[in-house]
Every structure is written in C-alpha cells, then in structure tokens.
Amino acid sequence: MGTAHSVVIIGAGFGGIGMAIRLKQSGVDDLVVLEKAGGLGGTWRDNTYPGAACDVPSHLYSFSFEPRTDWSRRFPQQPEILEYLWHCARKYEVLPHIRFGTEVLGARFDEDAALWRVSTEDGELTARVLVSACGQLNRPALPPIPGRDGFAGESFHSARWDHGADLAGKRVAVVGTGASAVQIVPEIAGTAASLTLFQRSAPYVIPKPDRPYREWEKALLAAVPGAHALSRAKVYALYESRALAFVKYPRLMSVMNRQFLRSLKAQVGDPALREALVPDYPMGCKRILISNDYYPALTRPDVDVVTAPIERITADGIVTTDGTHPADVIIYATGFESTGFLAPMRITGRDGRELSEAWRGGAEAHLGITVSGFPNLFLLYGPYTNLGHNSIIYMLESQFRYVLGCLEALRAHRLEWIEVRPDVQDAFGREMQERLRGTVWEAGCESWYMTAEGKVVNNWPGFTFAYRRATRRPDPRHFRARRAS
Structure with a gap:
C-alpha cells in the first residue's frame, strides 16, 4: 500500500488544479490528484458542444494568482478556458x-490510523487529508422519458457531445432550454435540415456584452502595471452588485425584467412565439442566461419550438x-445531477x-467545506x-x-485530525436556510439549485466578499480534534 500521502484531491478541474497549486506553494509536495478522465479540466473538458462558452468575463473567470492578459474575447470559450487550465497545471508543475x-469508488476514514483509505479502480491509497474537488456539474442528468432507450437514431447528452454525429441534413431534436441549449441551438440551426426545440420551461435570456479584445487592448493590459487588476476589479464590482x-x-x-421584455420583443416579432418564450416564474429564480443569437435562431423557418409536454420517445x-415529432438525432440539453455532490462515491466517516x-435530507457542510x-x-x-451573480x-x-x-492547524498543533462540531454545522x-428565505431562488420555481424536496442547497445567499471574510481563517472553536500521541 505504501506510505500515506499528505493530501489526496479528487478531481482535476478548476478546484483540484487550484488547490494543488496552492498546496505546493505552501510547501506540501506529497499530494496526489485523482482524475477519472484522461485529461484535466472538469466541466471544461467534458462540455465540448458547439458554442460552449463561459457566462462570466474572462478577466474574472481565472485565478487571481495567474492573470492572463491575452484572452481573445470578453467571455471566454471552452477551448481557451481548457488551454488556460493546462497552462496553469504545467507552469506550477501539477x-x-x-x-x-483513476476513478475513485469510495473513501473510508480509518479512525485508528487517522487516515483516509481511498478506493479506486486501480487499488487503494491512503491520505491524511482528503479534498473533494468534484464540483456540482459533473454528472449529466438524462430525463426519465419512457422509450428513451428505444430511439433508433443517434442520441447523446450535451456534456457528452458525439463529434462523430453528422447533423447536416438531419432532423434534430433538442430537449431542454438551459445554458447549454442556449449556446447549442444557434450553432446547429441551419446545419440541420430542421431543428425542434422541446421547451418545458422558458429561460430568461438577456443580451451578452461580448466581443473580441482588440490587439491594442491586450498589449495595454500586458504592458501597463495594474491595468489587468483594474479591469478585473471593475468586472467584479459590477457583478457583485447584482447580489x-x-x-x-x-x-x-x-428592472431587469422590463429590459428583458423589451429585448425579447425586438428580437422576436411573432406574438405567439414571443408569448411562449416568456417565463412563468420570477426572473432569477432559475439561472439567467446570456446570448445574442438564441432568440434570432428560434425565429428561423427551419426551427420549431414545442412547449407541449413530452409523453414518450419512439424509435423515430x-x-x-399535441402530436408526433419525427427526429433523426436527439440532443439532451438537460443539465446535471447537481445536489448529490460526492455521489456516486461511497464516503464513510467516523463510526461507519x-x-x-x-x-x-439535503447536503450540509459548514461554510460548504x-x-x-x-x-x-x-x-x-x-x-x-454556488453563485447566481459572480465568478465561482x-x-x-x-x-x-x-x-x-x-492544514496549518493540523501541523502547528500536532493534530491527527480535526472535524467540525455538529452544533456548528447545524447552526450554519x-x-x-433562514437567509435563503425571501431570496429569488425560493420565489416559486423548480431549479437545479434545489433538491427533489424543494430545499435549496447549492447557492450562497449573500455577497462573495462576505464569504471570503467568513473563510479567511478557520476558527478553532468550531472544531474538535485528536492530538497525535
């Protein structure tokens, strides 16, 4: 089995790579990052569908310790984000x-040895500290529609895009109207012979203030000290105000709702279609989406929006x-299983x-950690x-x-382990839940922010600077510990 590692990290997305970098910078070099896929990147490795991009500006959607001045545009696209993560992993020797x-099947805390025993498909390894960097959006959710497996054509989830599927001249069905669908539909409309979008719930889609960076802007950001930091701070303040x-x-x-309605009217002339695209829930209850070409794509003569509920899927x-809609290809843009966090791994703590x-009853963790x-x-x-207004x-x-x-507390006080007290976790x-009451996320809609029982467990109900203040250092009073003998 070998010697126990100081830290084992599960997942090599933004969280896992960033944590590994910070650990190495603090002097922890005996660490292992376990990644089930063949490459790093997390959601930016998995989501390679046409048009995949971030809805947070590039200067803010990057590590503060590794600023990048040569982003190609204001809102980065998937290949550029993935390349940035590879750059960070190489530069900091991660x-x-x-x-x-190496897929993690589960982990068990061995109280006698004060070690985590991590089970993988390749065997077991041990660690003093276990960090989960699995994220919230890593397990695609496929809808339980009767007959789904009997479809004779090609079908796949947006996060598992089949690049071998030729959509040219095909009748393509897109199920779902979330963030991925808003990006996919404009990209494939026109390539497919026809596109049918199955909408269960209309999203709020507002204009995207995106454009390429000019060469002189990138040169200025690189040459002028503080220019990039100022740009980042400006974007941060703008987005933070939305909280x-x-x-x-x-x-x-x-106010935003009135702007949305004006923008929708300007882009969609057909009153019936426009009415179908107006959400029936308060703005912000679900994720607000950004796009400049989604609504224009829906007005194309070869695109149809179906709002009638799906009963079943047949072979064709x-x-x-309200009827049958033939399709050669079905694309499921149906989001992720977001509230399970570490699932399906089996994680066993003290006392089994x-x-x-x-x-x-819903995931709980003090400070989410x-x-x-x-x-x-x-x-x-x-x-x-999770956030609805700023950069994760x-x-x-x-x-x-x-x-x-x-980790510094473990070292400085010669502790074998620390564990947050149950009363502290319960109070948090x-x-x-008290702070979430009255927020827009509990305004009467179903979203991926909540469990099947309707409990919001994903979102931070406040400002991000307040979260940073709350996490500036661990409070010893919040933990119980066992000293090394």
Whole structure:
C-alpha cells in the first residue's frame, strides 16, 4: 500500500488544479490528484458542444494568482478556458501529481490510523487529508422519458457531445432550454435540415456584452502595471452588485425584467412565439442566461419550438401531448445531477457513518467545506457555495485559503485530525436556510439549485466578499480534534 500521502484531491478541474497549486506553494509536495478522465479540466473538458462558452468575463473567470492578459474575447470559450487550465497545471508543475484514468469508488476514514483509505479502480491509497474537488456539474442528468432507450437514431447528452454525429441534413431534436441549449441551438440551426426545440420551461435570456479584445487592448493590459487588476476589479464590482437583486431586494429584478421584455420583443416579432418564450416564474429564480443569437435562431423557418409536454420517445421521434415529432438525432440539453455532490462515491466517516445517509435530507457542510463526522475531509464548491451573480473562481480561492488554514492547524498543533462540531454545522445550515428565505431562488420555481424536496442547497445567499471574510481563517472553536500521541 505504501506510505500515506499528505493530501489526496479528487478531481482535476478548476478546484483540484487550484488547490494543488496552492498546496505546493505552501510547501506540501506529497499530494496526489485523482482524475477519472484522461485529461484535466472538469466541466471544461467534458462540455465540448458547439458554442460552449463561459457566462462570466474572462478577466474574472481565472485565478487571481495567474492573470492572463491575452484572452481573445470578453467571455471566454471552452477551448481557451481548457488551454488556460493546462497552462496553469504545467507552469506550477501539477501534472506530475495527477493520476489520470483513476476513478475513485469510495473513501473510508480509518479512525485508528487517522487516515483516509481511498478506493479506486486501480487499488487503494491512503491520505491524511482528503479534498473533494468534484464540483456540482459533473454528472449529466438524462430525463426519465419512457422509450428513451428505444430511439433508433443517434442520441447523446450535451456534456457528452458525439463529434462523430453528422447533423447536416438531419432532423434534430433538442430537449431542454438551459445554458447549454442556449449556446447549442444557434450553432446547429441551419446545419440541420430542421431543428425542434422541446421547451418545458422558458429561460430568461438577456443580451451578452461580448466581443473580441482588440490587439491594442491586450498589449495595454500586458504592458501597463495594474491595468489587468483594474479591469478585473471593475468586472467584479459590477457583478457583485447584482447580489442585491438576488438575495437582498428581489424586487430589483423588475428592472431587469422590463429590459428583458423589451429585448425579447425586438428580437422576436411573432406574438405567439414571443408569448411562449416568456417565463412563468420570477426572473432569477432559475439561472439567467446570456446570448445574442438564441432568440434570432428560434425565429428561423427551419426551427420549431414545442412547449407541449413530452409523453414518450419512439424509435423515430418524440411524442408530445399535441402530436408526433419525427427526429433523426436527439440532443439532451438537460443539465446535471447537481445536489448529490460526492455521489456516486461511497464516503464513510467516523463510526461507519455514510455521507449519503447523513445528507439524506439535503447536503450540509459548514461554510460548504467541512462535514461533521468526517475528519480531515474538505469540500471545494460544496453546498451553499454556488453563485447566481459572480465568478465561482473567487469562491474557490476563498476555500483554498480556508483549507490551507486547517492544514496549518493540523501541523502547528500536532493534530491527527480535526472535524467540525455538529452544533456548528447545524447552526450554519439553519442560518443558510433562514437567509435563503425571501431570496429569488425560493420565489416559486423548480431549479437545479434545489433538491427533489424543494430545499435549496447549492447557492450562497449573500455577497462573495462576505464569504471570503467568513473563510479567511478557520476558527478553532468550531472544531474538535485528536492530538497525535
């Protein structure tokens, strides 16, 4: 089995790569990153569909310790984001620590040895500290539509895009109208002979202030000290201000809603189609999307929007309550299983406690990072840390610092393990639920932010700078610990 590693990280996306970099910078070199895929990148490795891009500006959707001044455009596209992550992994020498093609099946905390025993398809390894960097959007969700497996044509999820599928001249059905669909539809409309979009719930889609960076702008950002930092700060402040509408004063959404309706009317002339594209829930309750070409694509004569519920899928098409829609290809843009976090891995803590059982009523973790009953386990992008208004990279960097603080406490005080106290975790969970009440996310819609029972467990109900302040250092009073003998 070998000697126990200091830290094992599960996942090589933004969270795993950033955490590994920060650990190495703090002097921890005995670390391993376990990645089930053949390459790094997480969601930016998996989502290679046409038009895949980020909805946060590039200067903010990057590590503060590794600024990039030569982004090609304001909102980065998938290949450029993935290339940036590879650059970071190479520059900071993280690649030698990554074990690609190594899927974690589960992990068990050995209390006697004060070690995590991590089970993989290639065997077991041990670690003093286990960090989950699996993210929230890594397991594609396929809808339980009767007959789905009996479809005779090509079908795939947007996060598992089949690049061998030729859409030219085909009747293409797109199921779902989330963030990926808004990017996919404009890209494939016109290539396909026809495109039918099956909409269960209309999204709010607002204009995307995107454009390529001019060469002189990139030169200025690279040459002038502080120019990039100023650009990043400006974008951060603009996006952070939107938290007021999401969590403090949801009525402010009415201003954005009026702008949305004006923009929709300008882009969609057909009153019937326009009416079908107006959401039936308050703005912000679900993720607000950005695009300049989604609505124009829906007005094409070879594109049809179907709002009737899907009843079943047959060998040659989709049957809704209003008729049959032939299809040669079905693309599922149906999102992810976002509230399971570490699932389907089996994580066992002290006294044989199963994480799936502890989270039966919804995932809970103090500050979204530590879980009572699971010593030396730290989550990145865990419960209550998703955002509706700003960059998740900012939240991840806050979590990196907190985890490093916990590891420093282990070292400085010669502790075998630390574990957040159950009363502290419970108090944090109650605070989160109290603060979520009255937010736009609980305004009466179903979203990927909540469990099947309707409990919001994904989003941070506040400003990101408040989260950074809350995670600036671990409070010793929040933990119980065992000293090394």
